[in-house]
Amino acid sequence: MIKIKEVAQLARVAPSSVSRVLNDHPDVSPEMKERVLRAAEQLGYQPNFLAQSLRTGATRTVGFVVRDISIPMFGGIVKGAEQELESYGYSVLLTNSLQNSALEAKHISVLCQRRVDGLILSLQSEASAETFKALDNVQVPVVLLDRELIGLPADAVLFDHASGVQEAVADLVDLGHRRIGLLVGSSRTRASRDRIRGFMAACEGAGTSANWDSIVELPTATLEVVGQATASLLGQAVTAIVAGDAQIGTALLGAMKERKVQPGRDVSLVICDDLELFRLVDPAVSVVYRDAEQMGAVAARILMKRLSGGVAGPIREILRTNYVARGSTMPPPETSVLPQGRALRAVTGSSGKRS
Amino acid sequence: MIKIKEVAQLARVAPSSVSRVLNDHPDVSPEMKERVLRAAEQLGYQPNFLAQSLRTGATRTVGFVVRDISIPMFGGIVKGAEQELESYGYSVLLTNSLQNSALEAKHISVLCQRRVDGLILSLQSEASAETFKALDNVQVPVVLLDRELIGLPADAVLFDHASGVQEAVADLVDLGHRRIGLLVGSSRTRASRDRIRGFMAACEGAGTSANWDSIVELPTATLEVVGQATASLLGQAVTAIVAGDAQIGTALLGAMKERKVQPGRDVSLVICDDLELFRLVDPAVSVVYRDAEQMGAVAARILMKRLSGGVAGPIREILRTNYVARGSTMPPPETSVLPQGRALRAVTGSSGKRS
């Protein structure tokens, strides 16, 4: 590896001058600039990033803690962030917390020890003491993804899960559904609380009393757990189910298949998150769409803005979610004609568009 | 941030002694060790990684170039690698090449400039001049994922795509299929060549003359391109189609749905790669399974072994793939009874097991 000294020798100038040329310092003569550039080019000089970082105190590196990169949603978020950060000359140090708060906390401190300039965190829970403790020692800017940590004035990018779920449930109500189930993850997480809020709002908006008993909080999204919850909802004679994310939705599809309950015909179905394959099962699944890559890109931009300084309070960016109606949402089995409400909404165009 | 000097002052020793204690140097007195450890603990000292790296020349960082982290297969590979590397104290610097060889080459050199200790590469093509050029300047060990670069003596982890496809096609032949189509990506890539090889071997093994004309090499896996290829195969009256990966398979499912061709009943179907949702479409899709996380973990282990020195020639690790038969592979429409061959194979237990 060529070092600055060798470039300096070839160009017959001091190393400091080489540095100035390469860093576009204004006060350099055109002739010297020319010589240095040629020498650097000739030797294929590339500055040692470590030395630069140690000296300047900036690593142009962002630490990313993600729950599980093999989940497509997180893959999309990381992709969006990485692309955006790359355009600023930043790189991404990636870690998986594997749904484990202790590991999450450990990764946060490892990333700090590696002197990242900032952190983008897709945390497990909003209430992990270990994570809070690790975050206490963090000196660099942090952008939280879809989480709010009380008492921590960090920037955040949040999905507006509520409005998408509300739209979906409103459509179900229009179709004639009165008993609707909601399957969500832990309500110790903003996303689930948000979905519950949208669900309740739609129920109330429909004049239906909100169905607290048909909201199921799942500890995990395994086929077994979701299967039990599904059985329990079907026992309550719900005619439609909303699944809080792709994992829950996938397990729900599995549970329905096991029980030979057909989506749409027997029980209507909406899944929060749009996977390509949800369009290919029969009937195609209605979804609440959110843009993972956008979340990553926005987080990256916030971090860049924060690092360039001059921003005062915490930045909160809310990203919308969209209901997309497909074949898995139909009138409930008993109803043979469309209820009036639906026709009305279709005319005014206020319901989600069918694709 | 606390530095070593402050720890030294508190412990009343020289900075070099602190360093020795913290690096488990053998020649330190128990008393001093005790004092230093207490001081470090008390101050919450964490060595500056940059300074350590600059001095020792090792960053404990691995650069990872992946085509697109939002594709679940790659997510799994990165996850497997990251988990394994973490256990060795290494971190992962992740970049997406976005299927773009120029970007891929750029990322390789950026990672080298960042002084990674090694590189794990999931390259686009096996024949990109830009990538070869970038790789020429690489001084650190490289592990290639599912690619072979002629003339480059790098370590590699490869899937044995051929055997999985061969098993699948053998099962299709047993079921009575005689005209089988294969949809693969560019044959400028080992994976596709491997699949073609397995396909041909099975055709020949069955006494069927190999169907070169029913092998379609796709430039991309868009719905449109795959749709045209599917139409062309159906025009050739194939009764079964094998899709080379999850993207092609997903598009194929879409194309079949568009054309109202039902998997299994109308045309049998095998997809290379197992996504959870492939089990949930109706009928469940037969697949050739490969373990993404295993590939990542094995690549990480090879890199660690290489970095610990003492290994001579390039390491090549082959990972198996497994055919899993499900409902999408059935006898062709005309055939009403199982052909004899199938029953025979089932008895000898040599065909893939149905799940």
Next chain:
DNA sequence: CTGAAAGCGCTTACAG
């Protein structure tokens, strides 16, 4: 406009 010197925070031969 240019160079010599100091220093970022460590580790590691080298003395003792």
Next chain:
DNA sequence: CTGAAAGCGCTTACAG
């Protein structure tokens, strides 16, 4: 067993 010194490869006040 311990400390003082040199040095990893840069950047940046400081002189001139």
